[in-house]
Amino acid sequence: MKENFQISPSLAQTIVDAAKEVIGKDINFIHLDGKVLASTDPGRVGSFHAAALQVQKKGNVVEVSGDEAFKGARKGINYPVMIDQKMLGVIGISGDPEECKSLGFLLTKITEVLIKEQMIKSVVQTLDDMRSSIVRMLIFENEKENAFMNEHLQQLQYELEERAFVAIIHLPGLNNTTSLPVKMNGVLLKQGIKLFTYLFPNQYAVIINASQYKTILQTFNSYFGPMNVSYSIGIGSIGILEELAKSYMHAKLALKYALSKKVTVCEYTKLDLEMIMENIDFQVRNDYAAKLIGELSEAEINLLHNYYNNNLSLKKTAEELFIHKNTLQYRLDKIAQKTEANPRDYHDSVKLYIALLLQTL
16 A cells, blocks of 8 residues: 555545445545535534544444444444554445445445555556556645656656646446447547546546647537436646645536436536625535525426426426426416526526526536
């Protein structure tokens, strides 16, 4: 194992996000000091988790049968993260312990694989390994001055500028994930992208020079946009190499918005209100959205999204939903009754729009 290897917050977040994608439950990664390093529930990041200290003390699995059994812990199971017989942290699943037991082996294996992928080896065998090593060093470890990285860039015949950005490509579905790297590597190289890494289970992180921003944006829209399958791409902010970890986080936020809006490409720099809302306390966001639109059905939520996407046009919304204009008005009236906010009133409409945005963050 790499000497003094530490799990960075960005790597920990990647691990919990990937695990939830497969397992479908909230996942927490806890540092050995009991601090929650990353979580699929943003409100828990930075909080204290007493059960994790018990895992470290016992060196074994710790079940939490109730939310009050350990300070800061919720019902679920917590596992030691062991690499080469060294504990690097604790990972836990939130939920009924009996139900979670069957997922424990899968969770620990996913965690182990992702950590081992991140550990930079002294000798890299393939060009794809070199690409992956460079990207992971920059977005997970914030390393710019690294002899191996500079050597790899020379071998790849790629000049990395002082300013660059990260983009994340989300591939549709989880079927045939073992073939994703083989297929996408060729696609990315064909588009002139030389620095990329595969993120389990269905994403690619790429690093691109700032001078190529407009060109790559056109490439993403033209190549991925017309394809039959639904790809989504989040583009992070441009910054110096030491800031690429931040660009990676921005790309994740842009991707989240792209997925929620079902668009091919979303640029972080184009997010305005969404950026402000992302900084609002998670519980406050959750409470506001639940209070206003929590009683609406999925069909009603989709109707509102269509209504706002069509700039509050009854005619265009009705046409897009293949319903009569009177039917649309009736459904909007039902939403007004449920929420006590009329979508056709300017001020109420703003409230509903904000609630929809908060729900997608």
